[in-house]
Amino acid sequence: MAKPTSPHKRRRSAKEAEVPGLGARRAALRLLDAVLRRGEALETALHAATQGLSRGSDKGLAHAIAADVLRWLPDLDALIDSVTEQPIPADVKSRMVLRMALVQILLLETPPHAVISTALPLTEGGPRRLVHGVLGNLIRSEAKLPEVPTLPTDVAARWGAQWGADMVSAAARALAHRASIDLSFAESAEAERIADMMGGTSLMPGHVRLDHDVSVPELPGYADGHWWVQDIAASLPARLAGRGEGRIAYDLCAAPGGKTMQLAAAGWRVTALDKSAKRLERLSANLARSGLGERVEVAQGDALAWEPAPADLILLDAPCSATGIFRRHPDVLYRAGPRQIAETAELQAALLDRAAGWLKPDGTLIYATCSLERAEGEGQIAAFLARHPEFAILPVNANELPAGIAPTSEGFIRTLPGVLAEQGGADGFFVARLARGG
Template sequence: MQVRPPQSTAKPPEDAPGVPVRRAALRVLDAVIRRGTPLEQALGPASRDISRADDRALVHVIAAETLRRMADLDALIDSATQRALPDDAKARMALRIALVQALALGTPAHAAISTVLPLVDGGPRKLVHGVFGTLVRGNATLPEHPALPMPVALRWQAAWGDAMVMAAERALAVPPALDLTLADAAQTDDLAARLNGVSLMPGHLRLADHAAIPDMEGFGEGSWWVQDLAASLPARLIGRGEGHVLDICAAPGGKTLQLAAGGWKVTAVDNNESRLARLRDNLERTHLQANIVTADALKWAPPAPADAVLLDAPCSATGIFRRHPDVLHRVLPSHIAEMAALQTQLLARAADWVRPGGVLVYAVCSLEPAEGEGQLEAFFASRADFAIDRVLPDELPVGMTAHPRGWLRTLPGTLSDPGSDLGGCDGFFIVRMMRTA
């Protein structure tokens, strides 16, 4: 389709239709890139002046797609400027927003540029209009698969190799499917038929197309909850039981629901009361029970050791980049190091809360070895009373395999090899250990 470039350089009114949405998207991007604020946290304050729900949703779409495509957008911008603009310059931000609309979201070029020009003044406004027009007249396009930011690509290449980087770029191009965890695995076939879903293992459904989540069949009855397939595996590796299990750093609670549905007496511990409120709502909706404790796991301790402990530790969250592309831009090596230090402390405390013969599962939704394999190596250097309880093939979906040493590492290529229609999964590190003494 021929994209007609805009003809006027006039600055539209500040309150012209569409401008407040683009201004809010600019605020979101500024918060993510300059201050390191997670995208979801930045959306509320940035959209405070926008009343319509569909406009707030558009803010999210523009900001998320800009973050997803930012490396390629910047390459286009740099190709059309004599001198590189600073990464956080308002002119570059405005160009990113205009270009992502015209080249990825299907917005007409005149609307894409006219709604961002009020965001800049003077010389930068002329620059934005000129660069945008040059690229549109030159029939600029974005690649099929978004490029990762160079620091991320180099870090992941060093850790996992070229194939992983290419798989991550393929994964970034396609919004992830919706995964559901079922309260009753015996209902898998029935719900799969009714929701037109595909099951990759008992108690799991994957939906390519779906209605709004609260309107879907089974939501009100508590038959299921939203949870990525990889995120469901830590609790699956604990299995069913009748004893006491601690879910540490539990919010927003998908794993707590799994453990409660599996018959365990669950104590869910987290220090974030607002996220625990979501867990309480989901417990009520699913008619499941758990003891919820609002506490800092670095200060709290249980009255007695538990039969099993699940620690899904706070982490960089780089493994969920498909749905949260902001992590590619705001997570720096210093942040990864801070998270790794916290994980070491939490893992040491959680290990003490496991009874002899009990199980400890450690997990992170991270693609950084320092938060996964590195944690395990350091843990075993200080604890001789634990051994890996190997993940078995029949505990995993077809197409997913454990590491030869017994832990599980999911990468962007997991369940998403070229030619596969399985749809991939988030990046996780999961290890199950038994306390031997």
């Protein structure tokens, strides 16, 4: 038989239920648990974690708190540990509540009394006095976060081994700021017009960059489908395809459709393939908004089991660890480790081998990943070329790229943290363009 709740606890629970903003903090706590304990993606966990929140602002706050905790987690822990005699275990609720509270005080500029009033109820059944004491000590000492976040130790070691200390430093600096919003346009002239209207910056034809804190659906031209959101690095693979002139292209793993729309706008007859019906719904909605749907055939299926006719162009934006988008999705720093990287590299190799057989003689294969791991980029292509001597690198030329991004000595594109830093940066990406012999 369950032990009855004491009147004191019932009164306290009822009072806490009335604390403004408590629901958003509970949702943030659920989000962080999903990422750090269950390994879920932050965006994937968002819907379930924010159930019961009726206001969009509360959902946005929950997401902001969780994302900033992940962005600054090692430094938040260092502050907490600086005022505790005995270390608080990493996986207990009280440490997570303290991380969230510090993010609100130090980054979101929430008044301390409001933070404490929503933090203590989250420690239900836990050490409230400890949480209150730690926060009090840090507030009185005017604790601050460093200007640049500290990367997780394992991530810094892995990236340092691959790219060197300068890349690690650049990645930490990039993590300190939310990414800008990049727009891709079907028509370059429209990009120039809207760039002036929005006060944005164009880094190459058909591109506009905006400050990150804008409401995308409220921007000019959204409803008319003149543009779509797409990081400048993510726009490069489809740009390398050139003009289609009615030729056949397959966009594999295509959703949400940014590259599909680029290819269609460039005159390719595109088949967009993706496994996920839900993601294809978003792709279809984007095609309808852009007015490019008539040029695209949408297909649901697994590329490893698909049997298409030969194509002139295949664009494979392969599933990957997504470590290159850590600025936008800091959860990847805690979800993508050696095992996940090895698994996605194995899948990429299978997809490349499959796609190779669908290409016409003299056709072009463009391979891309939003990854900072060599195993999913340079190493993957080296292994593919060893298995498929009928393919050769079709080098990328500097005049195909925006100023500030240069091809590698092998003719690939590799965007690392620090690229376009003065203009707001770019996602980490790898792109290889390959030609099949006749």
